Amino acid sequence: MKTQTASTRFARNPWVHRREKLIEAVLFLAAFSAVAITLAIVVILFYESLAFFEHVSIFEFLTSTQWSPLFENPQYGILPLVAGTLVTSAVALLVAIPLGSIIAIYLSEFAPHKVREVVKPFLELLASVPTVVYGYFALLVVTPLLQTLMPDLPGFNMLGPGIVIGIMIVPYVSSLSEDAMRAVPMSLREGSYAMGATRFQTAVRVVTPAAISGIIAAYILGMSRAIGETMVVAIAAGQQPNFTFDPTEAAATITAYIVQVALGDLPHGSIGYQSIFAAGLVLFLMTLAFNVLGHMVRTRYRELY
Amino acid sequence: MPDNLSASHKAASIRSRIRRLKFNDYVFSLVGLVCMMLGVVTLLALFTDLLLDGMERLNYEFFTSFPSRRAEHAGILSAWVGTMLVMLVTALVAVPMGVAAAIYLEEYAPSNLLTAIIEINVSNLAGVPSIIYGLLALGLFVYQLGLGQSILTAGLTLGLLILPIVIVATRESLRTIPREIREAAYALGATRWQMIYDHVLPYSRGGILTGVIIGMSRAIGETAPIITIGALTFIAFLPPPPFTPEAPYVSFEWLFAPFTVLPIQMFNWVSRPEEAFLINAAATGVVIIVMTLAMNALAIFLRYRIRKNIKW
Numbered sequence: 001m002k003t004q005t006a007s008t009r010f011a012r013n014p015w016v017h018r019r020e021k022l023i024e025a026v027l028f029l030a031a032f033s034a035v036a037i038t039l040a041i042v043v044i045l046f047y048e049s050l051a052f053f054e055h056v057s058i059f060e061f062l063t064s065t066q067w068s069p070l071f072e073n074p075q076y077g078i079l080p081l082v083a084g085t086l087v088t089s090a091v092a093l094l095v096a097i098p099l100g101s102i103i104a105i106y107l108s109e110f111a112p113h114k115v116r117e118v119v120k121p122f123l124e125l126l127a128s129v130p131t132v133v134y135g136y137f138a139l140l141v142v143t144p145l146l147q148t149l150m151p152d153l154p155g156f157n158m159l160g161p162g163i164v165i166g167i168m169i170v171p172y173v174s175s176l177s178e179d180a181m182r183a184v185p186m187s188l189r190e191g192s193y194a195m196g197a198t199r200f201q202t203a204v205r206v207v208t209p210a211a212i213s214g215i216i217a218a219y220i221l222g223m224s225r226a227i228g229e230t231m232v233v234a235i236a237a238g239q240q241p242n243f244t245f246d247p248t249e250a251a252a253t254i255t256a257y258i259v260q261v262a263l264g265d266l267p268h269g270s271i272g273y274q275s276i277f278a279a280g281l282v283l284f285l286m287t288l289a290f291n292v293l294g295h296m297v298r299t300r301y302r303e304l305y
Numbered sequence: 306m307p308d309n310l311s312a313s314h315k316a317a318s319i320r321s322r323i324r325r326l327k328f329n330d331y332v333f334s335l336v337g338l339v340c341m342m343l344g345v346v347t348l349l350a351l352f353t354d355l356l357l358d359g360m361e362r363l364n365y366e367f368f369t370s371f372p373s374r375r376a377e378h379a380g381i382l383s384a385w386v387g388t389m390l391v392m393l394v395t396a397l398v399a400v401p402m403g404v405a406a407a408i409y410l411e412e413y414a415p416s417n418l419l420t421a422i423i424e425i426n427v428s429n430l431a432g433v434p435s436i437i438y439g440l441l442a443l444g445l446f447v448y449q450l451g452l453g454q455s456i457l458t459a460g461l462t463l464g465l466l467i468l469p470i471v472i473v474a475t476r477e478s479l480r481t482i483p484r485e486i487r488e489a490a491y492a493l494g495a496t497r498w499q500m501i502y503d504h505v506l507p508y509s510r511g512g513i514l515t516g517v518i519i520g521m522s523r524a525i526g527e528t529a530p531i532i533t534i535g536a537l538t539f540i541a542f543l544p545p546p547p548f549t550p551e552a553p554y555v556s557f558e559w560l561f562a563p564f565t566v567l568p569i570q571m572f573n574w575v576s577r578p579e580e581a582f583l584i585n586a587a588a589t590g591v592v593i594i595v596m597t598l599a600m601n602a603l604a605i606f607l608r609y610r611i612r613k614n615i616k617w
Contacts, residue, residue, distance in 0.1 A: 016496060023498045024413055030405035031414070034426040034472070037465055041437060044444035099340050106337025110330075115338075121605045122345045128519075128601045129351065130526020132568040133590045136575050137351050140358075140583065167347055198326045200333045221432065228434025230529035231568075235575055255436050255529065262439070262533045268448055276533075280440040284433070291432040 045284055048277030055271055061278065067241040067257070069275045070264070076275065078282055080243040084158065084251035085286075088233055089226035091162025091247050092169060096222055099166075100173030101215070107174065108181040109203040127171040135235030138164040143236060156238030156250035164236070165229050173222040180214020180298075181207050213297055220294035224287045230255035254283045352594060359587030367588060371541040372570065376581030379574075381589055383540045387456070387564035388525060390544060394460020394560070395467065395524050400517055402464070403471025410472070411479040412501055431469035438466045439533025447534055454535045456544060457560040462530050467520035474516020478509040511611040515604045522600035526593055528568040539573075540565040567593050 053061070056076040064077025103123070107116055143160035147153045184207050192202040208215065238250030239260045252260070258276045266272040370380025406427075414420040442462035446452045452461075482505050490500035506513075544562035567589055574586035 020496050020498055024409075027405045027409035027413060030402050031407075031409040031423050033402060034406065034423055034430055034468070037430060037441075037468070038426045040445055041433065041441045044441050045437075048444055099343065102337055102340045103344070106334065106341060110334045110337055119341050119345065122348065123341070124605070125598060125601055126344050126348050128522055128526075128597055129348070130528070130568055130593050130597060132526065132528045132572050132575070133351070133355070133594055136571070136586060136590055137354070139575065141350075141354055167344070170344060198330050200330045201326065203333075224432055228436065230434070230436045231572065234529075235572065255434070258436055258440070259529065259532050262443075262535055265535065277440060277444065280437055284437050287432060287434055287437075288429070291429060295428075 041284065045277055045281040048274050049281045051269075052271065052274035052278040055274075056278075065243045067252075069272050070261070074271070078254075078279065080241040081252060081254045081257055081279060082282065082286075083243055083245060084233075084237070084241070085227055085253040085255070085283075087245055087247050087251065088158050088162045088165060088229075088237060088253055089223055091159060092165035092226040092229075093219065093223055095163050095166025096169045096173050096226075097219055100170045100218070100222070101177060103170065103174040104177035104181060104215070104218075105203050105208070108178045109199060109207060123171040123174065127168070129168075131168070131229065131231040132235070134164050134168055135161075135231045135233075138232050138236035150248065153248055154238075154250055156236065157248050158233075158237050158251055159247040161232045161236040162247060164232050165226050168229070168232070169222045169225050172225060173218050176218035176221060177211070177215045180211040180218065183214065184210045213300075217294040217298035220290050220297060224290035224294065227290065228255065228283065228287050230259060234259040254279050258283075352591075355587045355590045355594065359584060359589070359591045362584050362588040363591060372539060372565075372573075373541070376579065376585055379582075379585055381567060381570055381592065383543060384565050384567045384570035384589070385592070386543055387540070388566045390456050390559060391459045391463065391531075391564065391566055392521060392525060394457060395463040396517070396521060398461055398464025399467045399471050399520060399524075403468050403517075403520075404475050404513060406468075407472045407475030407479060408501060408506075411476050412497070412505070427469050427472055431473070434529075435466055435527055436529040436533055438462055439530030441465075442530060442534045453561060454563060455561045456564045458534055459531050459536065459564065459566070462534060463524040463527060466527065466530060467524050470520040470523060471513075471516055474519065475509070475513045478512025478516065479505060481512065482508050511607055515607045515611070518600050518604040518607070522597045522604070525600070526568055526597050528572055531566060531569055532572070536563070536565060536569060567596075 061076055061078055063079070064075055065079050066075035066077050067080045068075045107120070111119075138161045139155075142164055143153070143155060143157065146157075146160055146163075147155075153159070188206055188210055189202055192206040197206070233253045234256040237253065237256060239252050239256050240250055241257065242249060242251035244251055257279055261272055261276045264272075366378075367380045368385065369382055370378060371382050372384075373379040410420070410423065410427075414423070439462065442458055446458040446461055447454060452458045486504055486508065487500055490504050495503065540563060544559040544564060545556060547556060547559055571586050571589040571593065574582040574589065577583075
């Protein structure tokens with residue numbers, strides 16, 4: 001008769017062990033998909049762009065100031081689209097940086113607990129409104145409002161969408177900056193108060209410099225958001241590529257161009273089809289550069305307490 | 306006594322200086338409040354404006370009619386059905402993958418180079434513009450894999466798009482479970498997976514749900530990636546139903562059907578010059594905004610309740 005001792009009952013069960021290993025492998029695959037998706041994005045963008053650059057020289061792509069791939073006599077200079085993207089993003093930052101910074105300072109240093117608890121969710125809601133709705137808002141509310149101030153403003157322009165994108169990324173900038181400011185230790189504030197400084201002095205001269213790396217990172221990441229924003233500019237900025245740095249003119253951004261081509265049902269493999277991947281590659285590299293820069297500023301220049 | 310006089314003079318000047326500085330404090334907190342209110346007011350203005358513009362079209366017919374050339378008869382039936390089906394696929398993609406990835410990163414991952422690479426990729430994916438996901442889907446799903454401009458493609462695309470949101474939210478939620486719970490499970494002889502499945506996951510499900518809802522509310526309003534895959538904007542029919550009267554009773558044909566979704570329908574109407582279609586656009590905007598705000602409000606409420614109830 002075989003007796004079962006406690007030690008055999010508690011011995012490692014090979015089936016259970018195998019099941020555990022299998023589950024771990026499945027979970028790993030799910031986590032690794034993040035790497036796979038990034039790789040897929042890079043491969044697809046490069047693959048289609050390479051086909052594009054067989055027809056168009058990279059030199060022309062980067063230096064020509066005309067972008068008209070869908071015309072009779074096509075020109076492939078990305079500069080007008082990059083200019084449009086930078087102008088709308090710059091307008092957006094001019095709105096988002098002051099507003100976002102003031103809100104962050106207020107929330108982190110001034111606001112009573114109750115106010116913060118009530119108003120912060122509203123700010124989050126501001127960030128969750130779909131962008132197509134913001135596009136409607138830019139075209140039919142903000143631009144007409146601006147036209148009463150500036151009668152010469154055309155119906156499609158970069159100013160209105162820029163302002164709306166700015167409002168859109170305010171919650172993003174303010175919450176990242178606020179996180180950075182709240183990470184500043186209390187002892188610094190108490191030291192400042194002990195020297196007789198007021199709240200405002202403490203906030204501006206002690207807390208803000210101490211959190212500056214996080215705050216700058218918030219601006220940079222906000223910029224990256226603004227660059228990638230699509231629907232607002234596609235609806236309200238006009239879709240004509242226009243090499244200008246004047247925000248009161250209509251112009252297309254990289255994203256707006258991609259939308260325009262995608263709506264036009266171009267045949268797969270045509271040069272117009274490939275051009276949106278080349279434009280997308282530029283956009284991807286721009287946002288990647290800003291994301292990496294933001295990340296570096298935040299971790300490299302962080303003051304550790 | 307000139308000394309005494311100058312001392313009292315000094316005290317007065319210091320006092321006025323302090324008063325001035327305190328006044329600055331007061332001014333700034335007013336400015337801060339006004340800036341914050343600006344955000345709230347914008348939100349309200351946006352919603353009120355949409356509601357006023359779209360009010361007259363928000364009736365029963367609007368939800369039960371197909372889009373049409375005549376604005377008064379156009380509706381959003383195919384759009385809201387499309388949105389529901391796409392969201393279903395999105396959830397089926399993003400939730401299992403996101404939760405599994407988060408469990409791996411929180412509970413299993415050794416701290417080595419590979420894990421670091423995965424983590425960098427997750428945070429980088431969160432910053433990739435949504436239209437880039439559209440290009441990925443156009444190149445990969447639509448043409449390389451031959452899935453076409455279908456509900457399946459759209460669902461997969463949006464699923465990948467919200468994957469980082471689900472991963473981050475799930476990780477945060479898993480992190481709040483104290484070590485003692487895990488150690489107690491191990492002490493009773495549970496394996497790692499038993500510990501996770503029977504204890505960690507059930508305790509963190511509120512936080513996971515919050516993250517999933519936020520991710521879905523983001524997906525519901527996404528327009529750019531779906532336009533990029535080339536989804537048609539004029540769809541006057543419904544996808545085939547998922548249930549059939551004959552055996553095998555379920556059909557997956559709807560996965561491969563062409564579709565439209567609410568934000569695309571709104572974009573389509575906004576870009577028309579006729580005034581009447583702008584009313585339709587506003588009405589659609591109200592529907593989208595109500596959906597996303599409701600989902601976000603639910604998420605905020607859930608988060609608030611979790612924070613209030615759980616005291617480890």
